[in-house]
Structures are given as structure tokens and as C-alpha cells.
Amino acid sequence: MDMSLWWESFLALLTPEVLMFNVLGVLIGIVIGALPGLSATMAVAILTPITFWFAPACGFAMLIGVWNSAIFAGGITAVLINTPGTPASIASTFDGYQMYRQGRGGLALGINVIYSAFGGLISTLFLIFLAFPIAAFTVSFGPTEYFMLALFGLMMMISVSENNVVKGMAVGFAGLTLSTVGIDPILAVKRYTMDSTSLAAGISFLPVMIGMFGLGEVFNQIYEHKKSDEASAVAMIKQAAAKLGRILPTFKEIKQFFRPTTLAGVESTIIGAIPEAGADIASIICWGQAKKLSKHPEEYGKGSAEGFAVSCTSNNGVLGGALTTMLTLGIPGDAVTAILIGSLMMYGMQPGPKMFTEDTGFVMQIMQLMILSNVAIVIFGLLSAKMSARILNAKPQTVWVGVIALCVVGSYALNNSFSDVLLMAVGGVVGFFFKRGGFAPGPFILGLLLGGMLESNLRRALVMSQGSVSIFFERPVTLVLMILIVLTLCFSLFKRMFKRRNSK
Amino acid sequence: MNFNFMKKAVKAAAAGLACAALVGAVSSAEAAPNFPRKQIQIVVPYAPGDASDVVARIYGKELEGVLGKPVIIVNRTGASGAIGLESVKNARADGYTMAYMPVESTMLKALGIADVSSDDFKFVCRVMTIPAAITVSADAPWNTLDEFLTYAKENPGKVLIGNSGSGSIWHVAAASLAKAAGVEFTHVPFDGAAPAIAGLLGKNITAVAVSPAEVKANVDAGQFKVLAVIGDGHSSVVPDVKTTKELGYDVTAMGWGGFAVPKDTPADVVKILSDASMKVAQSETLQNLLKERGFEYAPLTGEEMDAFAKDQLTQYSELIPQLLGSKQ
Amino acid sequence: MQKLKGDPLMGFLVVIFGLLFFVPGLGYGLSSPGNLPGPGAGFFPVITSGLTICFGLWIIYDGLKKGSVDYFGSDPEQRANFKILAIVCLAFVVFLLIWLFINFFLGIALLSLFYNFIFGRTWKFNLIFSLVLTALLYGVFEKLLYIQFAL
Numbered sequence: 006m007d008m009s010l011w012w013e014s015f016l017a018l019l020t021p022e023v024l025m026f027n028v029l030g031v032l033i034g035i036v037i038g039a040l041p042g043l044s045a046t047m048a049v050a051i052l053t054p055i056t057f058w059f060a061p062a063c064g065f066a067m068l069i070g071v072w073n074s075a076i077f078a079g080g081i082t083a084v085l086i087n088t089p090g091t092p093a094s095i096a097s098t099f100d101g102y103q104m105y106r107q108g109r110g111g112l113a114l115g116i117n118v119i120y121s122a123f124g125g126l127i128s129t130l131f132l133i134f135l136a137f138p139i140a141a142f143t144v145s146f147g148p149t150e151y152f153m154l155a156l157f158g159l160m161m162m163i164s165v166s167e168n169n170v171v172k173g174m175a176v177g178f179a180g181l182t183l184s185t186v187g188i189d190p191i192l193a194v195k196r197y198t199m200d201s202t203s204l205a206a207g208i209s210f211l212p213v214m215i216g217m218f219g220l221g222e223v224f225n226q227i228y229e230h231k232k233s234d235e236a237s238a239v240a241m242i243k244q245a246a247a248k249l250g251r252i253l254p255t256f257k258e259i260k261q262f263f264r265p266t267t268l269a270g271v272e273s274t275i276i277g278a279i280p281e282a283g284a285d286i287a288s289i290i291c292w293g294q295a296k297k298l299s300k301h302p303e304e305y306g307k308g309s310a311e312g313f314a315v316s317c318t319s320n321n322g323v324l325g326g327a328l329t330t331m332l333t334l335g336i337p338g339d340a341v342t343a344i345l346i347g348s349l350m351m352y353g354m355q356p357g358p359k360m361f362t363e364d365t366g367f368v369m370q371i372m373q374l375m376i377l378s379n380v381a382i383v384i385f386g387l388l389s390a391k392m393s394a395r396i397l398n399a400k401p402q403t404v405w406v407g408v409i410a411l412c413v414v415g416s417y418a419l420n421n422s423f424s425d426v427l428l429m430a431v432g433g434v435v436g437f438f439f440k441r442g443g444f445a446p447g448p449f450i451l452g453l454l455l456g457g458m459l460e461s462n463l464r465r466a467l468v469m470s471q472g473s474v475s476i477f478f479e480r481p482v483t484l485v486l487m488i489l490i491v492l493t494l495c496f497s498l499f500k501r502m503f504k505r506r507n508s509k
Numbered sequence: 510m511n512f513n514f515m516k517k518a519v520k521a522a523a524a525g526l527a528c529a530a531l532v533g534a535v536s537s538a539e540a541a542p543n544f545p546r547k548q549i550q551i552v553v554p555y556a557p558g559d560a561s562d563v564v565a566r567i568y569g570k571e572l573e574g575v576l577g578k579p580v581i582i583v584n585r586t587g588a589s590g591a592i593g594l595e596s597v598k599n600a601r602a603d604g605y606t607m608a609y610m611p612v613e614s615t616m617l618k619a620l621g622i623a624d625v626s627s628d629d630f631k632f633v634c635r636v637m638t639i640p641a642a643i644t645v646s647a648d649a650p651w652n653t654l655d656e657f658l659t660y661a662k663e664n665p666g667k668v669l670i671g672n673s674g675s676g677s678i679w680h681v682a683a684a685s686l687a688k689a690a691g692v693e694f695t696h697v698p699f700d701g702a703a704p705a706i707a708g709l710l711g712k713n714i715t716a717v718a719v720s721p722a723e724v725k726a727n728v729d730a731g732q733f734k735v736l737a738v739i740g741d742g743h744s745s746v747v748p749d750v751k752t753t754k755e756l757g758y759d760v761t762a763m764g765w766g767g768f769a770v771p772k773d774t775p776a777d778v779v780k781i782l783s784d785a786s787m788k789v790a791q792s793e794t795l796q797n798l799l800k801e802r803g804f805e806y807a808p809l810t811g812e813e814m815d816a817f818a819k820d821q822l823t824q825y826s827e828l829i830p831q832l833l834g835s836k837q
Numbered sequence: 838m839q840k841l842k843g844d845p846l847m848g849f850l851v852v853i854f855g856l857l858f859f860v861p862g863l864g865y866g867l868s869s870p871g872n873l874p875g876p877g878a879g880f881f882p883v884i885t886s887g888l889t890i891c892f893g894l895w896i897i898y899d900g901l902k903k904g905s906v907d908y909f910g911s912d913p914e915q916r917a918n919f920k921i922l923a924i925v926c927l928a929f930v931v932f933l934l935i936w937l938f939i940n941f942f943l944g945i946a947l948l949s950l951f952y953n954f955i956f957g958r959t960w961k962f963n964l965i966f967s968l969v970l971t972a973l974l975y976g977v978f979e980k981l982l983y984i985q986f987a988l
Binding site: 043172174175189229403405407418420442452456460463464470 | 843844847849851855858860862865869870874876877878879880881882885886888889892895896899913918919921922925926928929936937945948949952953956957958961966970974978980982984985986988
């Protein structure tokens with residue numbers, strides 16, 4: 006690494022112009038990321054044409070700023086209204102919302118800031134030092150590996166089944182089944198579409214999630230609301246407001262979180278480097294893994310600050326990985342990097358191995374911008390955390406109306422689609438009945454999300470191997486993942502069996 | 510009595526004349542319609558930031574300059590473009606809703622995905638064409654298309670050729686080539702061009718058929734080589750590569766992009782949009798963008814495009830059942 | 838037979854859901870047409886819906902064995918809330934119709950006014966909130982982000 010060039014390019018970044026664009030990007034990212042239905046991809050796509058008016062460093066300063074902070078901000082609504090602001094924050098709802106309900110919302114918001122930045126920084130470190138080896142490894146991933154990855158993610162279904170695994174598996178498979186609605190990925194025939202073009206596009210996962218987690222939660226609260234509780238609820242809010250000062254985690258907590266979050270950061274960087282595998286699956290896998298390795302796994306899903314910290318680290322950790330693939334190979338690691346590639350082409354640069362030799366300075370600046378953006382996130386994130394924590398003081402009825410409006414707008418904004426709003430509404434009703442019936446929504450969402458990846462890669466692998474299943478056993482990485490999955494499964498089953506025996 | 514009759518007649522005549530004048534005035538006002546009077550919406554059936562979306566946005570910006578009214582882009586993805594296209598097909602035919610039309614608009618019906626086709630629209634222009642690039646790894650043992658096809662002939666089904674999705678134009682292009690050359694490929698569909706390219710990079714497949722622009726980075730980096738392009742002419746991205754026609758295979762299947770309005774839009778509105786589009790097509794910004802992105806600048810007027818699209822529709826309506834049917 | 842309630846009812850619904858996908862799935866073919874390699878379009882959904890049915894049956898069995906739990910019975914005040922929920926849903930449907938046929942912002946303003954009303958907020962709060970909400974949505978989504986709500 007050419008240190009003098011590194012220093013030079015860094016200094017070139019420290020102009021007020023570039024810094025201003027970066028901060029602007031971070032602020033815009035916070036707003037867009039927090040609104041469910043508006044994704045980081047959308048934010049980057051909208052801003053990209055505007056950036057063409059400016060120098061590459063300024064334009065990228067803004068885009069990288071938006072990207073990092075939108076992913077971070079998705080966790081804010083995950084905590085406050087149980088709805089992830091971006092798909093990357095799905096795993097953050099598992100613990101984050103529970104923390105809020107337990108009166109530790111301020112802490113959750115603070116953890117979100119710090120550990121999102123932490124994840125971003127870890128992955129940037131990997132980008133800087135290990136870009137090429139990582140890329141060489143992940144690009145060899147073929148359909149069999151993707152299938153195993155999706156299967157691995159699905160294993161988490163068991164972890165998020167809460168108390169009743171049978172119910173969890175039932176809705177998990179229901180979700181998988183629902184994911185097949187639409188056009189068959191290999192044969193391009195319509196399945197279950199009943200002559201509706203909207204259904205031919207499939208059951209969009211995000212509106213369903215917004216409906217089940219956001220709207221469904223509101224319905225649930227309306228149902229459970231008791232006037233008699235109102236007085237004590239107000240008192241509790243006043244109490245929590247007094248304790249609001251505690252946004253930052255204590256030293257002891259930081260020490261406890263260090264190992265799981267660092268591990269999650271590394272895992273998510275690698276997963277992010279796998280083309281097309283994004284933050285949603287990365288955060289789910291990392292969360293599930295951390296739960297297995299944690300000293301307090303029973304707390305995960307019930308408001309574990311550790312679990313929440315892991316989810317925050319892992320969704321931002323994907324960014325460095327995705328950038329690795331984009332810069333070294335010229336192929337997009339996810340939707341945002343696809344747009345960034347277009348941007349680079351407009352600036353006359355060609356992402357790929359050539360860029361490292363021809364535009365080394367700019368490559369370094371991109372890495373440095375990642376660092377700057379994460380620093381900016383810490384500053385502005387903590388400021389906004391204090392503000393967002395104020396929202397915790399609002400009366401539930403205010404929140405209800407606000408959330409309903411937000412869910413409607415968010416699910417429409419995704420694809421300018423009215424049918425998505427209908428999906429969201431149905432998801433809300435379904436989510437309500439799930440909650441009442443003791444069915445965990447997690448496995449259902451996972452099935453809906455990962456079903457496509459699971460099926461299309463399975464079938465693709467079989468197309469490539471001319472129908473022979475042996476392809477799954479011939480590739481080393483696939484075998485390793487398969488063994489991991491089997492081990493994980495056995496481990497969980499044994500644990501459950503032991504628990505039953507001991508509790509008898 | 511005669512006098513009264515005359516008075517009545519004069520009154521009637523005067524009234525009739527006034528009406529005629531009014532009608533004349535109104536119709537002549539209609540002859541120069543007040544279009545556009547508010548913002549125009551272009552529906553793009555692809556995701557924001559996608560190549561077609563970028564082109565549509567630049568086109569929209571230029572159109573705004575020419576027409577003087579805001580032009581906004583609305584993205585509606587899904588079902589290989591059917592969702593976005595159907596929403597415009599069902600929109601009010603007043604010229605305020607346009608669609609970005611990809612080649613898929615001539616293929617959707619034949620694929621059985623949706624009941625919408627280019628016949629439901631009136632084109633205002635075509636902007637670009639996108640040839641398919643038959644691409645293999647740089648270290649593959651074939652240096653010409655013929656060598657590649659010879660290998661494919663001797664090893665039926667062994668050549669794994671990736672595309673951006675079953676039924677996509679790239680799939681159809683590769684299948685057309687296979688048919689013309691009498692070889693058997695195994696088509697491996699991916700969820701988009703990028704995973705297909707990644708597949709080739711990772712040596713999981715033998716070749717890809719996607720747009721030249723998408724493989725440019727890897728070609729320049731020495732990872733890929735393009736054996737041939739399937740299209741009207743050479744690609745500006747890889748100008749030395751011959752077309753399949755030049756190499757003796759009668760195949761033409763390529764992507765293109767244009768703009769259209771619902772077919773019942775009044776002719777004078779269509780004319781205004783057409784003329785404006787031609788001005789936009791000549792703008793330097795658009796041409797530069799197409800060059801940067803590696804698309805072929807190939808403008809056609811609305812009428813020319815209507816005819817071209819009809820040809821394409823016929824071609825694919827026959828070709829696709831054959832290609833999918835020959836698999837059966 | 839005792840009326841199906843609680844878990845067995847849910848399990849039953851799950852089984853029905855599974856069947857709705859299982860039967861057409863068989864029709865899509867378990868193997869690909871002709872000489873194409875790989876399983877057919879129906880392969881995956883048949884397996885997943887089949888497993889859904891199995892687990893659904895397991896839920897019914899568990900529910901009948903343990904004795905069903907009534908989901909909605911416990912608290913009389915909560916039962917009353919059910920009526921409120923129904924009204925909320927109905928109002929939502931009306932909102933969707935207003936959006937579809939008239940205008941989105943009118944719909945959302947009316948929705949907000951109505952909801953605040955049945956949740957028992959003061960008229961002053963209601964009006965201010967609804968106004969601010971509609972204005973914010975208009976400003977951010979329609980003006981800033983160019984998201985068109987007109988259908």
C-alpha cells in the first residue's frame with residue numbers, strides 16, 4: 006500500500022466541500038433509512054443524477070454517506086415501531102423492539118449508532134487490506150453455495166420460533182410456499198397467479214413485512230389496550246423519560262459485546278462480498294450464529310442488547326464486503342453497488358482490477374469516505390438518538406395513527422404499487438392473528454424472504470448438472486456449508502431435547 | 510305574416526351562423542391542443558438506477574427542456590416489465606402517461622406472462638438498441654464463434670450459457686443462435702445479468718449472453734473475451750467483434766429501448782410528443798450517456814418505431830413458442 | 838365433537854392453506870417438460886406445501902391433546918376492543934376506496950381525523966395532527982421524492 010498516495014488522497018478529501026456533501030448524505034440517509042418502505046437503494050438512485058453535477062469525490066462523498074447512514078437508520082424504526090426502515094434491519098426488530106417495550110429504547114438507539122458504525126468500520130478495514138483474496142473466494146460461489154447459504158439462513162427459523170417450534174415450522178413452510186407465487190425462475194411459467202399480473206410479480210416481501218410487523222403490532226396494541234392501564238403506562242413513560250440519559254452502553258456491556266459483534270462484522274463482510282447476497286440475509290445469519298455462540302442465548306429475541314448489537318453490526322458490515330466485490334471485480338455486490346458502478350462509469354472510471362491500477366487515488370478515497378461516513382454516523386446518530394428517544398414519550402394513540410399512515414405510504418413508495426398496499430394490509434391482519442395465536446412471525450417472514458433464493462439456486466444447480474444431485478457433493482465450499490448446517494441442526498435439537506429432559 | 514317569417518328566418522340564420530362560428534372556433538382551438546398543460550409521467554418498468562432507468566431519466570430531463578413542463582419518472586417493476594407496462598396500458602390515453610418500452614414489450618404475450626404487448630401502445634420514438642454479446646472466459650480454448658459452436662456441436666448440452674432470466678431477450682438471443690447453428694446449449698437462467706456475469710467469473714458456467722456494456726469491465730480487465738455480437742451492427746463497446754450475421758448465422762435478436770403512449774392517445778398529442786422526442790434524441794447529453802453506457806444510439810421516429818415494433822412482435826410471437834416448444 | 842377453537846382451528850387453517858397450494862402444485866408438474874434437466878415448476882411448492890400440511894396436522898393434534906386455548910376470551914375490556922379493531926379495519930377499507938377513486942391526501946386526512954376521533958383525542962389535537970401529517974406526507978413524498986399517489 007502506497008502510504009504517501011494514501012495520505013495525499015486523504016488530505017484531498019478534507020475540503021469543506023467534500024465534508025459538507027458527506028454530512029448532507031448522512032443526514033438524508035438518516036431520514037430515508039428510517040422511513041419504512043424507502044430503502045437505501047432508492048435514496049442512492051435518486052441522488053445519483055444530482056451528483057453528476059459535482060466532482061467525483063463530492064458525489065461519492067454524498068452517496069457513500071447516504072448508503073451507510075440509511076442502513077444504520079433502518080434500525081431506528083425497527084426499535085421504535087417494530088418495522089425495519091430497510092430490509093437490512095429485519096434482524097434488528099427481533100431484539101430492538103423488545104428493548105423498547107422494556108423501557109430500554111434509548112439504549113437501543115445508542116447501540117444502533119455505535120455498532121452500525123463499528124460494523125461499517127470493520128468491513129472497511131477488510132476492504133482496505135483483504136479486498137482481493139475475499140473477492141477471489143466469494144466470486145467462486147455458484148448456485149450450490151447460494152443454496153446452502155439460503156438454507157443456513159432458514160435454519161434460523163428454528164431460532165426465531167420462540168416457544169413453539171411446531172408452529173414455527175408450520176408458518177415457516179407456509180412462507181416458503183407463498184414465495185413460489187409468481188413466475189417460475191427457471192421455466193418462466195406462471196404459478197398461482199390466477200390471471201392477475203400483480204400476483205405474477207410475486208408476493209413482495211417488504212410490504213408483507215411492513216404489514217405484519219408494523220400494522221399488525223398496531224392492531225395488537227389496539228386490542229390489548231386497557232384504559233385501566235393507561236394511568237400506570239403514563240407513569241412508566243415519565244419514569245423512562247427520567248432515565249433517558251442512558252443512551253450509551255456501559256463499559257461492561259461493551260466488553261461483553263466485543264467478541265460477538267466483531268465476529269458478526271467479519272461474517273457480514275464476507276457475506277456482503279458474495280454477489281447478490283445482501284444485508285438482509287447477512288444480518289439474519291449473523292444474528293442466528295451469535296445466538297448459538299452466546300453465553301445468554303435465551304435472551305435473544307426477547308430484548309437482548311447483545312443480540313441487537315450484533316444485528317446492527319452485521320447490516321452495516323455488508324457494505325464493505327459489497328464494495329470489495331464491486332471494486333475488485335466490477336460486479337455489483339448488491340443493488341446499491343450496481344448503481345455506484347454506473348456512477349463510476351459516468352466519471353470515466355471502470356470498476357474492476359484496472360481501477361486499482363489506473364485510479365488508485367480514487368479507490369483509496371472511496372475507502373476513506375467509508376471511514377468518514379461512519380464517523381459522521383456516530384456524531385449525528387447520537388444527536389438524533391436523543392431526539393428520536395423523545396418519540397418514546399408519545400401517547401400510544403398518536404403512534405398508532407402515525408404508524409398506520411407510515412405503513413401505507415411506505416408500502417406504496419416501494420414500487421408505486423397499490424397492490425403492495427393491499428398486501429401490506431393483509432399482512433397486518435395476518436400478523437395480528439399470528440400474535441393472538443402464538444405463532445411467531447419470524448419464520449414466516451424468513452420463508453417468504455429466502456424461498457426465492459433457495460428454490461432458484463436449487464433448480465439452477467440441477468440445470469447445470471443436468472439433473473444430477475451429485476453436484477452438491479462435489480464442491481468443497483458447498484460441503485463445508487452443508488456440514489455446518491447439519492451440525493447446527495443437531496446442536497439445536499439436542500439442546501431442546503436436553504431442556505425437556507431436565508425440566509421434567 | 511311574411512315579415513314575421515322573415516324575422517324568424519333571419520334570427521334562425523343568425524343563430525345558426527353564430528353556432529357555426531363557435532364550433533369553428535372551438536375546433537380550430539382543438540387543432541392546436543394545449544398540450545402539455547401539466548406534468549408528464551414516464552413509467553419505467555425497471556428498478557431505479559438500472560441501465561434503462563438511467564436512460565429514461567436523461568430522456569425525461571431533456572423532454573422537460575423541450576416541452577417546458579415537468580417530466581417525472583415512476584418506477585414500477587415486476588413480472589419482467591409487465592406490471593409497469595400494464596399500468597400505462599390502462600392509464601388515461603391523454604398523453605400525460607408514457608412508458609419506457611423495452612424489447613420485452615414484444616415478448617410478454619408470447620411468453621404467456623401477461624396480456625400486454627407493443628400493439629397496445631403508440632410509439633413516440635426509439636432511442637437505442639442493445640446487441641447481445643456472446644462472451645466467454647479469456648482463457649477459454651475458443652477464439653472465434655465457429656470454434657465455440659463446433660465444440661458445442663460435439664458436446665451437446667455441455668455448454669452452459671447464462672442469461673439474465675428465462676424468457677429474457679438474452680435467453681431468446683442465445684436460443685436463436687443455437688437454433689441457427691444447429692447446436693444444443695444448456696441455458697442457465699439467473700436473476701439478472703450481474704449474477705450471470707458473476708457466474709462466468711467464478712467459472713461456474715461456460716459463457717454468457719448479455720449486453721456488451723455489462724461485460725465491458727471484465728473484457729477490459731482481460732477476464733473475458735467476446736466472440737460475437739447479435740444485433741444490427743457492431744457494438745461501440747467492442748467495435749472489432751463481428752456480428753453473427755457477418756459470421757454467417759442468420760440471427761437477429763437484440764434489446765432496444767423506446768418510449769410510447771397508450772394506443773388510444775389522440776393523434777395530435779402523439780405528434781407533439783414524437784416531434785419533441787426527435788429533438789431529445791438529437792441532444793448531446795443523451796448521445797453521450799448512451800456512449801458512456803455502451804448502448805447503440807439508434808433513433809427512430811414514432812412511426813418508424815411502430816412499424817419496427819410490429820415486425821418484432823410478429824418475429825417473437827413465432828420464435829418464442831418455437832424455442833420453448835423445441836425444448837419439449 | 839367440540840367446536841374447533843384456538844390451536845386446532847389454526848392448525849386446520851394451516852392445513853387448508855397448504856392444500857390450496859399443494860393441489861395446483863401437482864398440476865404444475867414435478868419434473869420439467871421434455872428433456873430439460875431439473876425438477877419442474879411444481880416440485881418446490883409441492884414439497885413446501887406438503888410439509889406445511891404436515892405441521893398443520895401436528896398443530897391440530899397438539900391442540901386437541903393439550904386442550905385448546907381460547908385466543909380472545911380472557912379480558913372483557915379487550916373483547917370490547919375487538920369492536921374498535923373492526924371499525925378501524927372498515928375505515929381503512931373506506932380510505933382505500935377514497936384513494937382509488939378520489940384522491941390520496943383527502944383520504945389520508947379523513948383517515949387521520951376519523952382514527953383520532955375514535956381513539957378519543959381532543960378535536961384540537963386531531964385537527965392539528967391531521968393537518969401536519971397530510972402536509973408532511975405531501976411535502977416529503979410528493980414534492981421531494983416525486984412519488985405519485987394518483988392512481
